[in-house]
Amino acid sequence: MTRQATTDELEAYQRDGALVLRNLIEPHWLEALAGAIERDINNPGPFFHGYDAPDGGRFHGNLRIWQNDPIFKRFCLESVLPALAKQFLDTQKLNLLYDQLFVKEAQTSNRTRWHNDQPYWPIRGRQVLSFWVALDHTTLDSGALEFVPGSHKWERWFQPETFGITPSLGVYERNPDYEDIPDIEANRAAYPIVSWELEPGDVYLFHAMTVHGSPGNARGDRRRRGYAVRYVGDDVIYDDRLGVSKPLLNSTLVNGEALDCEQYPVIEVSS
Numbered sequence: 001m002t003r004q005a006t007t008d009e010l011e012a013y014q015r016d017g018a019l020v021l022r023n024l025i026e027p028h029w030l031e032a033l034a035g036a037i038e039r040d041i042n043n044p045g046p047f048f049h050g051y052d053a054p055d056g057g058r059f060h061g062n063l064r065i066w067q068n069d070p071i072f073k074r075f076c077l078e079s080v081l082p083a084l085a086k087q088f089l090d091t092q093k094l095n096l097l098y099d100q101l102f103v104k105e106a107q108t109s110n111r112t113r114w115h116n117d118q119p120y121w122p123i124r125g126r127q128v129l130s131f132w133v134a135l136d137h138t139t140l141d142s143g144a145l146e147f148v149p150g151s152h153k154w155e156r157w158f159q160p161e162t163f164g165i166t167p168s169l170g171v172y173e174r175n176p177d178y179e180d181i182p183d184i185e186a187n188r189a190a191y192p193i194v195s196w197e198l199e200p201g202d203v204y205l206f207h208a209m210t211v212h213g214s215p216g217n218a219r220g221d222r223r224r225r226g227y228a229v230r231y232v233g234d235d236v237i238y239d240d241r242l243g244v245s246k247p248l249l250n251s252t253l254v255n256g257e258a259l260d261c262e263q264y265p266v267i268e269v270s271s
C-alpha cells in the first residue's frame with residue numbers, strides 16, 4: 001500500500017518539524033505489531049531498558065527490535081512507512097536507522113524528558129526522521145508526545161541524558177560541543193508546545209532535531225504503547241562522536257561513510 005504525502009503535510013514537516021498522520025496504519029498491521037510487542041515484553045533482546053515505576057506501573061523500552069522479530073522487520077521495510085519517509089526526506093536513497101519501543105503501562109508516572117534525538121545518534125546530516133505509531137488511544141494524561149514546533153531549525157545539540165530509570169543504557173559521555181537543554185517543563189509558557197491525541201493507527205512524524213518529550217501515563221485503565229521507526233536519507237553519514245547511544249554504534253563503519261550495512265539497511269522502495 002502507498003500513501004501520497006499532501007502538500008500541507010510536506011510543508012508542516014519543513015516548517016514545524018512535527019505533525020500527525022491520521023489513520024495511517026492498517027488494522028492488520030496493528031494486530032501484528034501488538035503481538036510482536038507482547039513477544040518483546042516477554043522475551044526482550046539485548047537492548048532492553050525497562051523498569052518498574054514507583055507508582056505500580058512499568059516502562060518497557062527496547063531498540064533495534066526489528067533484528068529480533070520478523071513482524072517488526074517487515075513493518076520497517078515493507079509497510080507504508082518507507083515510501084512516505086522518502087517523500088518527507090526528499091531523498092533518492094533510504095536507510096533504516098533503527099526502531100524503538102516505548103511502552104508506558106497504566107500508572108507509569110515517569111516523564112520522557114524534553115530532548116532532541118539526533119545528539120543520541122551516531123550520524124550527521126539533515127535527512128533524518130521518525131514515525132511514532134500509536135497502538136492505544138493516547139491522551140496527554142496517558143503520555144501523548146509533546147513537541148516544540150520549529151525547534152528542528154534551532155541548530156542546538158542538547159546533551160543526551162538518561163531517560164527515567166534506565167541504567168542499562170549507561171551514562172552518556174559529555175560532549176563539549178553539546179549544551180544542556182533549557183528547563184522547558186518549568187518554563188512551558190515560553191515555548192509554543194503542541195500535542196495531538198492519537199487513536200490506534202495514528203502516527204506522529206517528526207524531524208530528529210525537533211525537541212519533544214512526553215508526560216507519564218497517569219491513567220489506571222490504559223496502556224500507552226508507542227512504536228518508533230527512524231529513517232535517514234542521502235546526506236546522512238556515520239559519526240560516532242562523544243555522547244551517542246552505545247547500542248547504536250557500528251564497528252564496521254568509519255566516520256564520514258554512508259550508513260549502508262546490515263545494521264542500517266538500504267531499503268528498496270517500490271512506488
Ligand SMILES: O=C(O)CCC(=O)C(=O)O
Pocket residue numbers: 102112117130132143145212213214226228
Ligand atoms: O514515547 C515516548 O515517550 C518518547 C518517544 C521519543 O522520544 C522518540 O520516539 O524519540
